[in-house]
Amino acid sequence: MLAAIGLDERQEAAYRALVALGAADVTDLAHRLGLPEAETERALRRLESRGLAAGSPARAGRWVAAPPGVALGALLTRQRQELERAQAAAARLAEEYRAEAAECAVPDLVEVVTGAAAVEHRLDQLLLGARREVCALVTRGPVPVPEPGVAYRVVVEREVLSLPGGAAALSAVLGDEVRVRVADRVPARLVVADRSSGMVPLTGPGAEPVALVARASGLLESLSALFEAVWRDALPLRLGTGGEVAEEAAAGPDATDLEILSLLLAGLTDASVGKQLDLGLRTVQRRVKGLMELAGVTTRLQLGWHARERGWVTRV
Missing domain, CATH: 1.10.10.10 (Winged helix-like DNA-binding domain superfamily/Winged helix DNA-binding domain)
Structure with missing residues (x-):
């Protein structure tokens, strides 16, 4: 003691x-x-x-x-x-x-980690060092265990849920506080912490584990963009305590959201949109933020492009 x-x-x-x-x-x-x-x-x-x-x-x-x-x-x-x-x-x-x-120089922006123990140790360091958010793409293999106080977004490959006890094991590891989505196919295992470092395996099953760790660089930005693309197209997943799985329908903007988007793309300010639709300024800003989260983007310019690509603005 x-x-x-x-x-x-x-x-x-x-x-x-x-x-x-x-x-x-x-x-x-x-x-x-x-x-x-x-x-x-x-x-x-x-x-x-x-x-x-x-x-x-x-x-x-x-x-x-x-x-x-x-x-x-x-x-x-x-x-x-x-x-x-x-x-x-x-x-x-x-x-x-x-x-x-x-x-740092280009060679210092990446690190090659070789061996199962070394890869596991480096992954633990990356997860323990996260302070804001961890994003992960999960195929077969261990699932990152969430650290308290850190937001987690995880996309799992559908095949993981079909394995014996796969859903129950996933539920036990991730818990209710983690946002989980499911995709028919995940292109690669991937972990990105705080958008400042990321880890991706370089070898397939059966070979000696080798992983690439990328720090702030164009490579890391590409890995983050890959996660966001997969996350955006994946379906939300609810995991019950007994391993029950429920996939939610893909969320979309409601009629008011679509009106707000249309007026913003027409060049109106948030305040003007609020007056046009008889909404408070904070309500407009809150809805725009929700649309950005739904689209998986970080700027309004990206939101406009996404809205056009998804056909949101053509539906009003």
Whole structure:
């Protein structure tokens, strides 16, 4: 329990015994702990260095425990301060790494990872380092396990659901908080974290695992675009706790959305659209944002192109 503040099992046992006894000499404490006296004294010296025990001023050779509320509280405070300093140092290093990555040469933008253990380790690092969103295309093989506080979007190949226990296993791994879609075919396994790094395998089944890790570059942008294209055309999927699968019909804009799109493409501002349709400005902006999410785009220009391609604006 006290390993977090640097005590091993013997040192913790010695401290607990001193707290229970109030005071004890080395011989009595060694007998109580079932340890040689030399090891018991080493444990006591370690406790003394941590401020948890001290020689009794009233009687030579006896040891007393420092009050746990004071001594342990001070050690925990020190541990928290050290952790905060370590976190600050890690943040500075991350900033330096990002700055360096932005200026690095082409060979530094990609990394080839060879071997099953190395590939798995590198994937774990990529997932643990994500702070905002992880996007994944899943064919056969392990499914990325979501990290708390990180948004996940996953497209699974339909064949995964047809495997024995495939749906139940997928539901157990991903959980309700992950947005899942299904596609008839996923072009490749792919993981992209925070749009700053991505990983894609280079070998097929049966061969020694080799994966390519791409950092901020045109290659990573292409991988992100590939995911968005597959995500946009895939069908939403609901996974029940027992592995039940329900595919939802492809969502589309309603009549009001189509009117808003038509007026925006005609050159009206959000405020003017709201007045024309008797809608509040925030309602218009919220609906436009929803349309962008539905289309899988990040700009209004892309939304306009997508609306034309899908025939949304020709239906009003």
